[in-house]
Amino acid sequence: MSVIRLENLVKRFGNFTALKTMDLTVADGEFMALLGPSGCGKSTTMNMIAGMERPSGGRILFDGRDMAGVAMGRRGVGFVFQNYAIFTHMSVRQNLDYGLRMTGRPGAEISSRTKAIAEFLQLTGLLDRPAAGLSVNILQRVAIGRSAVMEPAIFLLDEPLSNVDAAFRAVMRTELKQLQREFKQTMVYVTHDQLEAMTMADRIAVMDHGVLQQVGSPLQVYNDPANVFVARFIGAPGMNLLKGRPVETPSGLAVDLGRMGLTPVLPAPLAAAARGANGDVWYGFRPESLHFAPPGTGIAREVSFVERIGARTIVHLGFGEDGFKAVFDRSSGLTLGEVAHLAPEPTSVRLFDAATGVALWGI
Amino acid sequence: MSAAETLHDVAPMSPGKEAARLGFRLTLPAQILVLFISLFPLLMQLYISLTDWSPLAGTSWPQAWAMWNTFANYTDLIGDDRLWAALGRTGFIMAVCVPVEFLLGLGLATLFADDFPGKRVAYSILIMPMMVVPAVAGYMFYMLFQSGGPVNDLLAHLTGAPVTVAWLSSPTLALAAVMVADIWQWTPLMFLILLSGLVGVPEDQMKAATLLGANAWQRFLTIALPRMKAIMVIAVAIRVIECFKIFDTLYIMTGGGPGVATETISVYIYKITTGDLIWGYVAAIALAILVVLSVACLWAMRRLAK
Numbered sequence: 001m002s003v004i005r006l007e008n009l010v011k012r013f014g015n016f017t018a019l020k021t022m023d024l025t026v027a028d029g030e031f032m033a034l035l036g037p038s039g040c041g042k043s044t045t046m047n048m049i050a051g052m053e054r055p056s057g058g059r060i061l062f063d064g065r066d067m068a069g070v071a072m073g074r075r076g077v078g079f080v081f082q083n084y085a086i087f088t089h090m091s092v093r094q095n096l097d098y099g100l101r102m103t104g105r106p107g108a109e110i111s112s113r114t115k116a117i118a119e120f121l122q123l124t125g126l127l128d129r130p131a132a133g134l135s136v137n138i139l140q141r142v143a144i145g146r147s148a149v150m151e152p153a154i155f156l157l158d159e160p161l162s163n164v165d166a167a168f169r170a171v172m173r174t175e176l177k178q179l180q181r182e183f184k185q186t187m188v189y190v191t192h193d194q195l196e197a198m199t200m201a202d203r204i205a206v207m208d209h210g211v212l213q214q215v216g217s218p219l220q221v222y223n224d225p226a227n228v229f230v231a232r233f234i235g236a237p238g239m240n241l242l243k244g245r246p247v248e249t250p251s252g253l254a255v256d257l258g259r260m261g262l263t264p265v266l267p268a269p270l271a272a273a274a275r276g277a278n279g280d281v282w283y284g285f286r287p288e289s290l291h292f293a294p295p296g297t298g299i300a301r302e303v304s305f306v307e308r309i310g311a312r313t314i315v316h317l318g319f320g321e322d323g324f325k326a327v328f329d330r331s332s333g334l335t336l337g338e339v340a341h342l343a344p345e346p347t348s349v350r351l352f353d354a355a356t357g358v359a360l361w362g363i
Numbered sequence: 364m365s366a367a368e369t370l371h372d373v374a375p376m377s378p379g380k381e382a383a384r385l386g387f388r389l390t391l392p393a394q395i396l397v398l399f400i401s402l403f404p405l406l407m408q409l410y411i412s413l414t415d416w417s418p419l420a421g422t423s424w425p426q427a428w429a430m431w432n433t434f435a436n437y438t439d440l441i442g443d444d445r446l447w448a449a450l451g452r453t454g455f456i457m458a459v460c461v462p463v464e465f466l467l468g469l470g471l472a473t474l475f476a477d478d479f480p481g482k483r484v485a486y487s488i489l490i491m492p493m494m495v496v497p498a499v500a501g502y503m504f505y506m507l508f509q510s511g512g513p514v515n516d517l518l519a520h521l522t523g524a525p526v527t528v529a530w531l532s533s534p535t536l537a538l539a540a541v542m543v544a545d546i547w548q549w550t551p552l553m554f555l556i557l558l559s560g561l562v563g564v565p566e567d568q569m570k571a572a573t574l575l576g577a578n579a580w581q582r583f584l585t586i587a588l589p590r591m592k593a594i595m596v597i598a599v600a601i602r603v604i605e606c607f608k609i610f611d612t613l614y615i616m617t618g619g620g621p622g623v624a625t626e627t628i629s630v631y632i633y634k635i636t637t638g639d640l641i642w643g644y645v646a647a648i649a650l651a652i653l654v655v656l657s658v659a660c661l662w663a664m665r666r667l668a669k
Contacts, residue, residue: 052570073573085567089589099575102585150575 002062002153002186003028004049010057011044011210018044019210021058031180031187033201035194037233041210042190046156049188050079062154078147078155078185082162084139086146088132092123095131095142099150117149120179137168148179155185161196173199194234198222206230224350228357231284231350237314240324240344241282243354246274255283255351259322260299267346273360280354285344287314287327298343299324303334317342405650412436412646419640427643436647445623446648449631452538456627457606460545464602465595467546468553473583475554476561493551501615504544505531508616531617534624541613541625548612549605553598560594561587596667607656628652 004026011019019041026032034042047053049060051072060067067075087095097114105113118124121141126134131142140160147155157176161169177200180187191197197204198218206213206221206229214226225231225239232238244255247263253271254263264283266274274281292298301317301324308331315326315334326332326342334340351360407424413436416427440446475486492500507514508530518526530536564587572582610629613619619626619634626634636645 050574071573072570073576073578077574079571079574081567081571083567085565085571087568087572087586098572098577098585102572102575102577102581146571146575 003064004154004186004188005061005064006045006049006058007061008058009045009048009055009060011041011048011053012056017210019048022212024205024212024215026186026188028186029180029184031177031189031200031202033197033204034188034190034207035192035197035204035233036207036213037192039209040207042192042207043158044210045207046158046188046190049154050077050156051075076152076154078150078152080143080147080155080157080160082159084143084160086131086139086142088130090131091127092129092131092134092138092142093118093127096123096127096145096149098146103150113149117145120148120182121145121175137164140164140168140172144176144179148183151183151185153185155180155183155187157187157189159190159192161191162193169196176200194236198234206233208233224359224361225284226359228282228284228352231282231352231359235286235288237287237325237327239284239286239350241284241352242324243280243321244283245280246277255281257283257299260301262299264343264346264349266349266351270349270351270360274351277351277353277360278355281360282352282354282357284350284352285348287325289345289348290326290342291345293341293343295341298341300339300341303336303338303340306332306334306336315340408646408650411643412650414643416643417640418642430643432643436644437651439644440647440651445626446628446631448623449626449628452625453607453609453627453629456538456542456545456609457603460542460549460606461599461602463546464550464553465557465599467550468555468557468598471550471554472558472561475558489554490551492548493555495548497548497611498615500544500548501612504540504547504612505616508540532621534621537617537621537625541609541616544612544616545606545609549602553602556594556598556601557591560591560598563594564590600663 004024006022006024009019009022009024010017022041022045024032034045036042044053048055051067051070055068062075087098090098093114096117097110100110100113114127115124118127121144123138123141123145126138131139134142140163144157144160160176161172164172173196176189189196189201201218203215203217204221205215208229214221214230216224216226221230221234225234228241231241242257242260244257244260246266247254247256249263249265251265252268253274254265255274256263265271299317301322303315303317304319304323305316307314307316311330313328313330313332315328315332317324317326317340326340352358353360411424411427413431413433414427415430415432415435416422416424420427420430422429471489475482495503506512509515510527510529510532512530514530515526515528518528528536530540568586569582572586577585608629609627610633613625613627614630614633617625619630623631632645632648635641635648
């Protein structure tokens with residue numbers, strides 16, 4: 001059982017700072033997803049936890065024990081590589097029991113544990129096949145099994161599903177979650193796919209440009225993004241953000257959305273938060289929270305593009321900075337060029353300081 | 364008869380057969396050349412090896428049949444102690460030099476697989492012996508091992524007493540000196556080939572093995588070694604073949620001497636070719652070695668293919 005603590009963790013490569021002072025605690029048995037676009041520092045963080053990279057500053061603690069001088073082979077972490085790093089000159093069995101053999105476990109234990117993990121990952125029939133030439137989906141399982149068989153207290157996965165096909169990805173999401181429930185490891189899962197993070201993680205750490213943006217449960221980061229980056233990054237499509245200016249109206253504080261031709265009044269808690277802001281704000285709302293409004297009460301925009309994705313429809317309204325998106329279940333009935341009148345659900349509205357991008361909490 | 368009918372009359376040839384036939388015709392000139400280069404000398408050698416012909420016989424080689432002796436050269440060969448001694452010596456040099464070169468090369472390659480300061484310079488220096496013309500290397504070691512040479516000077520400096528070891532005049536020391544020169548010159552080749560193999564070992568797999576608890580030695584045995592097997596075989600094969608042919612460096616250092624103390628098979632053949640001029644016998648030795656080596660190579664390759 002292990003708690004991972006990152007304290008003021010910094011990583012520089014020459015002049016480039018890959019990670020700027022990161023603080024994060026991953027609780028015992030927690031499934032933490034490090035989520036962010038390419039180059040945000042999530043893999044670097046992971047490599048430092050595993051001991052493959054040396055931090056330029058700060059500390060990594062496992063259960064309060066500083067890992068600074070501990071070599072990567074002695075940290076007791078399981079690691080699944082993005083490209084799997086399968087030992088292709090060995091059989092599936094030799095891959096699975098590699099760690100057990102190298103650490104000198106007794107033969108009976110090796111075979112029973114290998115058998116168990118092979119059964120769990122449905123690899124039993126493939127045990128004596130050479131690993132070279134197996135499909136990516138199988139290699140994926142072997143890579144996970146090879147680490148899981150060691151029953152590490154900490155399990156690190158570096159984008160393990162990025163190379164497998166969509167259908168198998170869905171299967172593996174479920175299996176990984178099951179695996180974690182069974183072995184109760186502390187899991188850190190690096191991904192750029194928010195769907196993976198949202199479906200599997202207990203908490204998500206959103207990162208960008210080497211800076212930790214927000215840590216929270218999947219619903220927290222979805223509902224209450226800490227800043228503009230998280231708001232745009234989480235959700236498909238991300239949150240709509242319209243530039244506005246807070247103005248006092250007879251019915252309370254409202255946001256003048258300028259060219260959008262609308263000055264929606266803010267709900268009381270948000271209004272209180274917005275009063276603290278100096279200057280412009282971002283008026284944010286989820287594409288899923290839009291509903292049709294009578295003409296004159298909503299935002300009137302021309303439909304510029306309609307994407308139909310199976311059951312869902314994404315409607316693009318307006319262009320450029322004034323543009324936003326709406327998501328409807330099934331067809332929206334809107335057609336290209338038509339003017340739509342839409343209004344966001346007042347409870348779904350979020351405000352961000354336009355200068356800093358930081359959320360103005362008012363919930 | 365129209366052209367179409369003519370074509371129809373010809374029995375259709377399968378495309379593969381047709382392509383093979385065309386290929387055969389197109390490569391015919393090259394094949395004749397190869398036959399001339401490889402087969403002709405072989406047949407000539409076989410012919411001469413069955414005679415007592417010598418350039419001093421007064422006849423040109425096609426008339427060698429006049430001195431036909433059937434298999435006398437081959438039966439002589441079996442009883443030729445000097446030949447067997449030379450073969451044994453060559454084998455001994457091979458048995459010492461190749462493993463030493465292999466282990467040194469592997470050790471160096473392991474060092475060079477990781478980064479360290481000054482790696483590029485060290486690399487260049489290490490590769491240099493290989494670039495030296497063997498005759499020059501022979502001359503260098505000839506000078507180094509003189510009784511008044513730098514090796515003795517260095518030993519004198521270390522021991523504090525004057526050292527005048529006659530390296531190249533002592534039968535045992537001369538053999539050692541010759542082997543030192545071979546190891547000096549050819550370890551770099553071994554190193555270079557093995558390094559290329561080591562660099563080809565995927566780094567991720569090494570990391571994965573480390574994370575699974577394998578120590579450096581286990582990683583080498585289980586990950587690096589299996590992946591390097593093929594390249595190791597190639598490296599050893601190249602050196603075994605080259606070492607069997609050892610001649611130039613050695614000949615300049617010792618001339619095969621003192622006496623026959625460093626006489627390898629190449630030196631022996633050279634001496635009886637240029638000195639004794641018994642070309643029929645030389646041809647028999649050369650052919651016998653070729654046959655034995657070919658069989659040995661075939662056997663080794665079969666073994667390795669398994």
